[in-house]
Amino acid sequence: MVTIKQIALETDVSSSTVSRVLNNDLTLSVSDETRRKIIDAAQRLNYTKKHKKSISKKLIHIAVLTVFSEIREASDAYWRQIYLSIEQNAQDQNIIVDEIIRINQGINIADFATYDAIIILGDMTQKAVNQLQKINERIVLVDAKTRYETIDSVNPELRLMTTRILDEFYQAGRRHIGFIGGVNDLLELDGSSTLAVEDVRSEIYRNWAEEHQMSPHFYTGPWHAETGMQGAISLLGKEHNIDALLVASDPIAIGAINALKSENLEPGIDIDVVSFDNVELSSYLVPALTTVDLNPAALGKTALEQAYELANDERDWTVWATIPGNLKYRETFKK
Numbered sequence: 333m334v335t336i337k338q339i340a341l342e343t344d345v346s347s348s349t350v351s352r353v354l355n356n357d358l359t360l361s362v363s364d365e366t367r368r369k370i371i372d373a374a375q376r377l378n379y380t381k382k383h384k385k386s387i388s389k390k391l392i393h394i395a396v397l398t399v400f401s402e403i404r405e406a407s408d409a410y411w412r413q414i415y416l417s418i419e420q421n422a423q424d425q426n427i428i429v430d431e432i433i434r435i436n437q438g439i440n441i442a443d444f445a446t447y448d449a450i451i452i453l454g455d456m457t458q459k460a461v462n463q464l465q466k467i468n469e470r471i472v473l474v475d476a477k478t479r480y481e482t483i484d485s486v487n488p489e490l491r492l493m494t495t496r497i498l499d500e501f502y503q504a505g506r507r508h509i510g511f512i513g514g515v516n517d518l519l520e521l522d523g524s525s526t527l528a529v530e531d532v533r534s535e536i537y538r539n540w541a542e543e544h545q546m547s548p549h550f551y552t553g554p555w556h557a558e559t560g561m562q563g564a565i566s567l568l569g570k571e572h573n574i575d576a577l578l579v580a581s582d583p584i585a586i587g588a589i590n591a592l593k594s595e596n597l598e599p600g601i602d603i604d605v606v607s608f609d610n611v612e613l614s615s616y617l618v619p620a621l622t623t624v625d626l627n628p629a630a631l632g633k634t635a636l637e638q639a640y641e642l643a644n645d646e647r648d649w650t651v652w653a654t655i656p657g658n659l660k661y662r663e664t665f666k667k
Contacts, residue, residue, distance in 0.1 A: 417632025560587025
């Protein structure tokens with residue numbers, strides 16, 4: 333029987349694209365030429381679409397492993413919302429999701445062999461990921477900086493949204509743009525960390541500033557409000573003319589806004605501020621915070637769907653999914 337993978341090789345496009353075209357996915361952005369090429373190849377090779385099996389009676393057991401502590405989640409709802417989405421969607425299917433497993437609380441790596449699939453929230457070292465993959469190859473990474481050829485991933489569209497915000501600042505006449513971001517510790521499976529990496533938004537900001545021949549003004553630290561306060565004060569001390577701030581998370585932005593107000597600067601009037609996360613509190617701030625909704629519910633739902641496919645051996649190719657964000661314009665930056 334002809335497979336999706338064979339059609340992908342025949343047409344020189346990804347297996348994921350072939351599958352979506354043959355399943356009439358209207359949300360797929362692909363040229364008419366490519367779509368026609370896939371359909372022609374499928375007909376030429378006598379491809380027969382498999383009928384979806386009825387929902388399996390087999391219970392699927394999925395582990396959710398996170399690199400984040402409860403303290404971090406208490407100050408940053410983004411990761412907690414992803415897990416809650418996984419949990420809620422699992423209830424609608426034959427999927428059992430245990431209590432979230434936290435690396436910092438200690439784990440027994442051998443236990444992961446008993447699961448049908450593993451969802452990992454956040455970044456770990458490549459060594460840690462490879463160790464887990466040897467125990468259980470059915471893994472889905474969520475919002476991880478590193479991409480692996482043989483491991484599924486689900487990520488928010490951070491690169492596109494970061495560039496879009498910077499471009500909109502520039503179009504609004506802002507020429508002294510600062511950035512305040514967070515730093516991620518890469519954990520080993522024993523919970524230790526010897527390496528910290530900057531968030532991808534920091535990298536994009538510096539590259540964008542260089543391309544536009546602008547001096548970068550950035551500050552990074554832990555993912556909480558104090559980083560925003562210290563970052564805003566530090567940046568203003570070095571560059572008095574800052575007219576816009578891009579901030580990597582709403583909790584950090586809340587600290588930055590408080591710092592700006594303490595300097596008698598009004599966010600959205602004296603300095604534009606745009607952040608990421610769209611936590612519930614962001615719309616109730618004064619002024620209300622312009623921020624990117626990264627759609628954690630869709631990230632969690634998609635991760636669970638991919639883990640379910642892997643657990644049931646429904647495909648033999650890797651899927652790297654990207655979930656689009658939505659910029660919520662409010663008072664700290666208006667379109």
